[in-house]
Amino acid sequence: MKIEKLYETAKDTAERIWELSPEDRIYEAGGWIPTTLNLKPEESFQKFYGFGGALTESSGYVLSRLPSQVRKQAIEAYYNPKTGNAYHFARIHMNSCDFSLDNWACVPEKDERLKSFSMDRTDKYISPLTMDVQRIAKNEGSDVQFLMSPWSPPLWMKDNGDMNHGGHLLDCYRELWAQYFVTFIKKMAERDIKISFVTIQNEPAAVQSWDSCEYSAKEEGEFAAQYLGPALEKAGLGDVKIYIWDHNRDLALERLEESLKVPGASKYVAGLAFHWYSGDQYDNIKEIAKRYPDIDLIFTEGCIEGGPRNGAWFTGERYAHNIINDLRSGCTKWIDWNIVLDMKGGPNHVGNYCDAPILADEEKGELHFQSSYYYIGHFSRFIKPGAVRVSSDFFSWMTPATVSGHLTDEAETVAFKNPDGSIVLIVTNRTEADLAFEFKIEAAGGVQTADLRDWEKARTAANSKDGAKAESGNPAAPLYLKCPPRAIQTWILK
Structure with a gap:
C-alpha cells in the first residue's frame, strides 16, 4: 500500500x-x-455518509447582508465538493430557534385547521439559502440532503403559552402538530427542497430562555408511533426518516431505550440524533451502535459556546476531538451548527452568542475562516459518502x-x-x-x-x-x- x-x-x-x-x-x-x-x-x-451544517435564520440573515460574491464564496466554502468542504447535509428549523431574529411561527395565532399556515418568514432568509446551497452543490455534480428540526410549537399549542422557557405540547394538539410537520415538508417540496429527515424536538430535556419544548422519552416514542409516523405515511411521505432525542450524549442510551418501549415506535424511529454539550460520553453512542445496529446515529449540533473566538486554535482541535470520537463510536452523519455568524457570534434573539467556522464582518464585507473550518475540512473533503x-x-x-x-x-x-x-x-x-x-x-x-x-x-x-x-x-x-x-x-x- x-x-x-x-x-x-x-x-x-x-x-x-x-x-x-x-x-x-x-x-x-x-x-x-x-x-x-x-x-x-x-x-x-x-x-459514513458525510458532513453538513445548519442553515439557520441567523446564518441566512448575515449572508443576505454581504456582497453577492462574498455570500457565494461562503456557501461554496461549505457545499462546493471541488473547492470547499464538500458538505452533503444541511439542517434547517421549522418555526424560530435561538439563532433567529425573534420568536416566530408559521401559524402564530390559534388556527386548528392550519389554514393560515405561512412560509413568509421561512422564505425571507432560510429558503433562499437552502436553494442556493442545493444549486451550488448540483452545479458541481453533488447533492444535499435536508434535516428539519423544531425548537418549539406555536405558543398556542403549549401549556405555558410561550415559545420559550420549555413547556409542553398540549395533548389535544399532538395530531395537529404532526400535521404541521407534514404541511411544512410539503411546502418546502414546493420550493424544490426535499426534507429527508426530521427530529421530533431539538433538546427535549432542556428548559431554555429561548425556543424550547419538553418531551419525555415516552412522549417522543408516542409522538413518533401514534402521530408523526402515521401522518407522514398518510401524506405519502413515508420515506422521511424520524430521529429522536436530538440532545446530548449523556442520556442518549436511556432515552432511546425508553422511547423504543412504546408499542409501534420501532416501526417509525429510524435513528437517534445527538449533540456534544454535556461532554465526552462516547461510550453511550458506542453502546447504542452495539445493541441497536439498525438505529442510525447522527450528530446534529455542536459549537463553541460563549461567543466568537476569532483566530483561536483550540476551536479546531475541539472539533477534531469530537468528530474523531463520534466516528469511532458509530456515527454515520455529522452536522455542525451555524455555517456563518456575525462578528458578535449572532444574531441571537436571546443573546446566546456562539462561534462558527466562518465569521462575517458585515460592515467590511469580509469572511474570517476559523481553525474549526479547516479542521472539519480534513474530514469532510476526503471521507466520501459510503x-x-x-x-x-x-x-x-x-x-x-x-x-x-x-x-x-x-x-x-x-x-x-x-x-x-x-x-x-x-x-x-x-x-x-x-x-x-x-x-x-x-x-x-x-x-x-x-x-x-x-x-x-x-x-x-x-x-x-x-x-x-x-x-x-x-x-x-x-x-x-x-x-x-x-x-x-x-x-x-x-
Whole structure:
C-alpha cells in the first residue's frame, strides 16, 4: 500500500489543508520511537455518509447582508465538493430557534385547521439559502440532503403559552402538530427542497430562555408511533426518516431505550440524533451502535459556546476531538451548527452568542475562516459518502516527551476506506512537540509498511534509528513519520 498524498493544517504556520509531499513528514531526528500507529484496513465498522451544517435564520440573515460574491464564496466554502468542504447535509428549523431574529411561527395565532399556515418568514432568509446551497452543490455534480428540526410549537399549542422557557405540547394538539410537520415538508417540496429527515424536538430535556419544548422519552416514542409516523405515511411521505432525542450524549442510551418501549415506535424511529454539550460520553453512542445496529446515529449540533473566538486554535482541535470520537463510536452523519455568524457570534434573539467556522464582518464585507473550518475540512473533503470506517489506533510503550507528558487523547486518529478503495487516515496532535510514530499496516495476516514515492529517503531515515536496518524493497522495513505540534493531517493511501 502506497501513501499517495498528505494534507496538513498546523498552528503558527500558513498551512491550511495544505498538500505537501508525504516524504516531508518522515521522522529523521533519531532516537527510540515508543509510539506506533497501527492501521488495520481489513477490520471494518459502520458506513459514513458525510458532513453538513445548519442553515439557520441567523446564518441566512448575515449572508443576505454581504456582497453577492462574498455570500457565494461562503456557501461554496461549505457545499462546493471541488473547492470547499464538500458538505452533503444541511439542517434547517421549522418555526424560530435561538439563532433567529425573534420568536416566530408559521401559524402564530390559534388556527386548528392550519389554514393560515405561512412560509413568509421561512422564505425571507432560510429558503433562499437552502436553494442556493442545493444549486451550488448540483452545479458541481453533488447533492444535499435536508434535516428539519423544531425548537418549539406555536405558543398556542403549549401549556405555558410561550415559545420559550420549555413547556409542553398540549395533548389535544399532538395530531395537529404532526400535521404541521407534514404541511411544512410539503411546502418546502414546493420550493424544490426535499426534507429527508426530521427530529421530533431539538433538546427535549432542556428548559431554555429561548425556543424550547419538553418531551419525555415516552412522549417522543408516542409522538413518533401514534402521530408523526402515521401522518407522514398518510401524506405519502413515508420515506422521511424520524430521529429522536436530538440532545446530548449523556442520556442518549436511556432515552432511546425508553422511547423504543412504546408499542409501534420501532416501526417509525429510524435513528437517534445527538449533540456534544454535556461532554465526552462516547461510550453511550458506542453502546447504542452495539445493541441497536439498525438505529442510525447522527450528530446534529455542536459549537463553541460563549461567543466568537476569532483566530483561536483550540476551536479546531475541539472539533477534531469530537468528530474523531463520534466516528469511532458509530456515527454515520455529522452536522455542525451555524455555517456563518456575525462578528458578535449572532444574531441571537436571546443573546446566546456562539462561534462558527466562518465569521462575517458585515460592515467590511469580509469572511474570517476559523481553525474549526479547516479542521472539519480534513474530514469532510476526503471521507466520501459510503466510506467504511476501518481500524486505526495509537499505541505507546511509554509517555512521549511532550509538554503535556501524556499521549491519551492528545494524539488521536480515525481511518476510512472510500468506495474507490483509497484509505483516508486522519491524525491529530494537540501537544506542543512533534508527534513521532512508527506507521504499521496489519493486513493479509501480517504486518506491512506503507511505501513512499521516495523509498531511499525513507530507508535512510529508518537506518538512522539506533541501528535499525531497512533495505530497499523490504516490505517490513520500519517507516517513521511525524505530525507537527498543534496540527492535523490527512494521509491518503492506495
